[in-house]
Amino acid sequence: MSDNKGDEKPVESKVDQEEKRVGVFVCECGVNIGGVVNTKAVAEYIGTLPGVKVTSVNKFTCSDSGQADIQAKIKEHNLNRVVVAACSPKTHEPTFRACIEEMGLNQYFLEFVNIRDHCSWIHMWEKEKATEKAKDLIRMGTERAKLLEPLQASEVPVTDKALVIGAGVAGMQSALDLADMGFQVYLVEKEPSIGGRMARFDKVFPTNDCSICILGPKMVEVARNKNIKIMSYSEVKAVDGYVGNFNVKIEHKPRYLDVAKCTGCAKCSEVCPVEVPYDFNEGFGTRKAIYVPFPQAVPLRALIDKENCINCKACAKACQSGAINYDMQTSYTDLNVGVIIGAVGFKTYDPEPRHDFGYGLYDNIITAMEFERLLNAAGPTGGHVVRPSDCKEPIRVGFVNCVGSRDKATNIYCSGVCCMYTIKNAQLLKEKRPETDHTVMYIDIRTPFRAYEESYNRSRNLGVKFLRGRPVEVKEDPVTKNIKVRVEDTLAGEMRNLEFDLLVLATGIVPNEGIGQIQQLLKLSKAADGLLMEAHPKLKPVDTTIDGVFLAGCASGPKDIPYAVSQGSACAGRATILLKNKKAITEGITAVVDPDVCVGCNVCIPMCPFQAIKFDEKAGKANVVKALCKGCGTCVAACPTGALEQSHFKNNQILAQVKNVFKFQEVAV
Amino acid sequence: MSAEAATDTKTNDWEPKIVAFCCNWCSYGGADSAGMGRFQQPASARIIRVMCSGRIDPLHVFNAFLEGADAVLVTGCHIGDCHYVNGNDKTKIKYKYLENVAHELGIEKERLQLNWISASEGEKFANFIRDVTAQIKKLGPSPLKPEGVA
Ligand SMILES: Cc1cc2nc3c(=O)[nH]c(=O)nc-3n(C[C@H](O)[C@H](O)[C@H](O)COP(=O)(O)OP(=O)(O)OC[C@H]3O[C@@H](n4cnc5c(N)ncnc54)[C@H](O)[C@@H]3O)c2cc1C
Ligand code: SF4
Ligand code: SF4
Ligand code: FES
Numbered sequence: 103m104s105d106n107k108g109d110e111k112p113v114e115s116k117v118d119q120e121e122k123r124v125g126v127f128v129c130e131c132g133v134n135i136g137g138v139v140n141t142k143a144v145a146e147y148i149g150t151l152p153g154v155k156v157t158s159v160n161k162f163t164c165s166d167s168g169q170a171d172i173q174a175k176i177k178e179h180n181l182n183r184v185v186v187a188a189c190s191p192k193t194h195e196p197t198f199r200a201c202i203e204e205m206g207l208n209q210y211f212l213e214f215v216n217i218r219d220h221c222s223w224i225h226m227w228e229k230e231k232a233t234e235k236a237k238d239l240i241r242m243g244t245e246r247a248k249l250l251e252p253l254q255a256s257e258v259p260v261t262d263k264a265l266v267i268g269a270g271v272a273g274m275q276s277a278l279d280l281a282d283m284g285f286q287v288y289l290v291e292k293e294p295s296i297g298g299r300m301a302r303f304d305k306v307f308p309t310n311d312c313s314i315c316i317l318g319p320k321m322v323e324v325a326r327n328k329n330i331k332i333m334s335y336s337e338v339k340a341v342d343g344y345v346g347n348f349n350v351k352i353e354h355k356p357r358y359l360d361v362a363k364c365t366g367c368a369k370c371s372e373v374c375p376v377e378v379p380y381d382f383n384e385g386f387g388t389r390k391a392i393y394v395p396f397p398q399a400v401p402l403r404a405l406i407d408k409e410n411c412i413n414c415k416a417c418a419k420a421c422q423s424g425a426i427n428y429d430m431q432t433s434y435t436d437l438n439v440g441v442i443i444g445a446v447g448f449k450t451y452d453p454e455p456r457h458d459f460g461y462g463l464y465d466n467i468i469t470a471m472e473f474e475r476l477l478n479a480a481g482p483t484g485g486h487v488v489r490p491s492d493c494k495e496p497i498r499v500g501f502v503n504c505v506g507s508r509d510k511a512t513n514i515y516c517s518g519v520c521c522m523y524t525i526k527n528a529q530l531l532k533e534k535r536p537e538t539d540h541t542v543m544y545i546d547i548r549t550p551f552r553a554y555e556e557s558y559n560r561s562r563n564l565g566v567k568f569l570r571g572r573p574v575e576v577k578e579d580p581v582t583k584n585i586k587v588r589v590e591d592t593l594a595g596e597m598r599n600l601e602f603d604l605l606v607l608a609t610g611i612v613p614n615e616g617i618g619q620i621q622q623l624l625k626l627s628k629a630a631d632g633l634l635m636e637a638h639p640k641l642k643p644v645d646t647t648i649d650g651v652f653l654a655g656c657a658s659g660p661k662d663i664p665y666a667v668s669q670g671s672a673c674a675g676r677a678t679i680l681l682k683n684k685k686a687i688t689e690g691i692t693a694v695v696d697p698d699v700c701v702g703c704n705v706c707i708p709m710c711p712f713q714a715i716k717f718d719e720k721a722g723k724a725n726v727v728k729a730l731c732k733g734c735g736t737c738v739a740a741c742p743t744g745a746l747e748q749s750h751f752k753n754n755q756i757l758a759q760v761k762n763v764f765k766f767q768e769v770a771v
Numbered sequence: 772m773s774a775e776a777a778t779d780t781k782t783n784d785w786e787p788k789i790v791a792f793c794c795n796w797c798s799y800g801g802a803d804s805a806g807m808g809r810f811q812q813p814a815s816a817r818i819i820r821v822m823c824s825g826r827i828d829p830l831h832v833f834n835a836f837l838e839g840a841d842a843v844l845v846t847g848c849h850i851g852d853c854h855y856v857n858g859n860d861k862t863k864i865k866y867k868y869l870e871n872v873a874h875e876l877g878i879e880k881e882r883l884q885l886n887w888i889s890a891s892e893g894e895k896f897a898n899f900i901r902d903v904t905a906q907i908k909k910l911g912p913s914p915l916k917p918e919g920v921a
Pocket of ligand 4: 794795796797798822823824825846847848852853854855857858859
């Protein structure tokens with residue numbers, strides 16, 4: 103067996119000489135495949151290929167009975183290669199690898215052919231062509247299968263520490279859960295305080311409890327937890343490594359004061375002469391150049407906004423703790439963590455550039471976020487909703503739903519929360535000032551979860567009017583500054599001309615500025631809405647395609663608070679599997695150098711983004727460090743001598759597919 | 772190939788054979804998303820999955836042409852999004868070389884195409900296959916196609 107090859111690769115040479123006994127399992131996926139592709143004809147044809155000992159058609163190959171069929175046929179026909187022609191390997195390859203492994207076959211002896219997503223689903227009305235294509239694809243897979251070689255997946259150790267990026271309600275929940283399970287957590291937040299969006303709301307639907315009253319204690323809990331290290335006013339600058347062992351560089355922006363000395367008393371703000379629009383209040387009112395972000399901020403520490411500071415040094419004199427340090431520099435921390443949770447949230451759609459519904463043109467049109475701040479007792483007006491043109495309290499208030507959502511010109515998706523927060527906001531103002539009159543202009547009202555429909559009914563009972571229709575024209579009365587809206591009442595089938603003292607736009611959820619950077623650092627994909635993409639929309643909603651990286655909250659699609667919090671906990675749970683086991687399984691696919699063929703030209707070395715190829719000075723040959731190699735195969739394509747091969751994607755394995763696109767052709771080992 | 776055979780195969784019935792190399796993380800996912808979104812496409816493409824577009828070797832591309840491919844597609848993640856940092860940067864450079872060789876061999880430029888498609892861009896994937904198929908139908912079968920290969 104292995105004698106003629108000496109001591110090299112004994113396993114592979116044994117396998118090379120073994121007769122290839124292939125079983126091909128064609129899945130109908132109910133009618134998903136079976137309704138288009140003639141699976142019987144396909145199986146019959148594939149059965150004629152040399153080496154194919156058995157073919158089988160299953161209604162659902164992934165079901166218990168489907169897998170039992172594979173296992174029975176492996177035994178009965180002594181199969182040593184298995185081809186499954188079904189859906190996508192991206193979702194189902196692990197299932198079938200495990201299935202054949204249970205029968206003692208190496209898991210890499212599985213070849214997965216996609217005849218659903220890449221065939222029946224995209225050729226729904228071309229049954230014959232789809233059937234021919236399925237034959238081609240499975241023939242390609244079968245010939246590749248014959249050349250597959252055994253590999254061992256490797257185990258890597260997992261550092262039992264976690265990084266959570268973004269300290270909104272979702273990220274805080276992840277951090278708390280992980281910390282309570284005993285793991286060290288680094289919670290990185292780019293703003294000077296944790297809390298995220300929820301810290302700005304007045305009340306939260308559906309029960310209208312005071313937002314900061316429920317969030318504040320959670321923020322304090324995060325700060326008190328000994329296992330959580332908050333890194334506020336900080337951002338992730340670099341990430342490398344892989345599951346279990348990520349090396350992360352965190353940048354700390356200078357606050358220009360020593361947080362250890364600052365007590366958050368805000369004496370400094372009192373003396374600071376500079377006033378700028380207050381970002382936390384959506385630009386309403388002002389703050390100083392040195393300021394504490396908001397009264398419940400965690401950490402409750404001041405910071406200097408250097409862009410606006412005039413360097414008068416008044417604050418340094420006022421600070422009794424001597425905390426001010428104008429020369430503070432950006433600093434960095436290097437972390438090593440086993441898992442990363444991305445909870446970077448969202449921003450609201452900005453109607454300014456397009457002047458949607460007159461926003462930015464007329465004073466008395468504001469966004470819902472601005473309305474939230476006006477409504478808030480701790481907000482710029484002490485909880486009095488006033489209109490910007492004359493600071494008078496409005497009587498007639500109009501709400502426009504789906505601004506920047508469900509609209510081909512902006513975003514086609516539904517932001518999910520705007521119906522509910524509009525219902526909430528109208529209700530809150532109506533309760534505060536019963537003399538007010540509210541009209542919500544909507545496309546559809548969506549209230550899917552517990553107590554949501556009840557909240558909608560409550561608004562109606564309070565007298566909030568709901569008008570189905572989108573404004574077609576919005577104008578300002580130049581004298582009164584009132585807003586005149588022309589809207590079609592699509593239920594009554596008539597045009598209505600309405601006049602409001604204030605118009606509020608329900609702006610949707612869109613990706614925030616930094617999302618592209620986070621996507622690239624973590625090597626994630628973006629979904630069509632521009633937010634980050636999960637590994638599977640249904641079955642792996644908080645996992646990503648990168649092992650050890652998870653997503654929670656609005657970072658991966660619009661969500662309300664309960665949903666964001668659930669995802670925060672879900673991430674902690676998923677991450678704990680790795681953190682507690684202290685090990686992760688990684689793919690066995692790597693590059694391998696054949697020293698007999700390598701001429702030591704070093705072409706491959708700079709190709710590798712992971713510095714996995716080292717030059718062995720003594721032998722004068724390249725050598726792949728398996729623990730570092732991620733198995734991309736880029737070096738392999740660059741090697742001029744063919745000394746480098748990528749296991750599981752060897753040249754002959756790929757060529758077997760290429761050649762069999764056209765007709766049956768056996769490819770040599 | 773004779774002139775009339777060429778015109779014959781240019782009729783709408785002829786389905787070109789296109790070999791599409793896709794990276795596991797982005798463009799293969801894009802092809803999956805096309806399926807999930809039921810974006811219908813001509814049944815011309817045969818996808819070969821590699822882990823990264825950087826793995827695509829001139830050997831694979833020109834073998835596909837020699838075997839009878841009417842077009843070969845090199846696809847991967849958008850620049851900056853490669854799962855392995857920058858494998859696609861190297862693909863981009865290598866692609867220039869592929870283009871030159873293809874030109875030398877008399878292969879029209881429509882027959883070799885490079886595209887970056889993310890895992891969510893199902894519609895883009897489908898449109899790409901549709902566009903390339905239409906272009907190739909106009910050109911007819913590849914000049915390198917061996918006798919007897921459809
Ligand atoms: C006007 C309005 C009213 C709403 N009212 C309600 C309501 O009443 N009830 C309800 O259930 N839901 C409501 N929602 C929805 C609610 O806001 C979200 O469900 C919730 O905020 C999601 O939390 P999150 O943690 O995912 O995101 P966020 O709250 O956005 O938190 C994300 C955090 O990550 C930080 N961050 C972002 N990028 C980075 C980075 N690169 N590095 C480090 N940190 C970063 C941000 O600064 C932020 O602190 C409302 C939404 C809007 C727009
Ligand atoms: S490119 Fe190939 S031949 Fe050159 S050093 Fe690397 S493995 Fe050896
Ligand atoms: S396969 Fe990729 S990761 Fe592995 S050594 Fe080659 S270039 Fe580096
Ligand atoms: S992984 Fe897609 S191009 Fe590298």
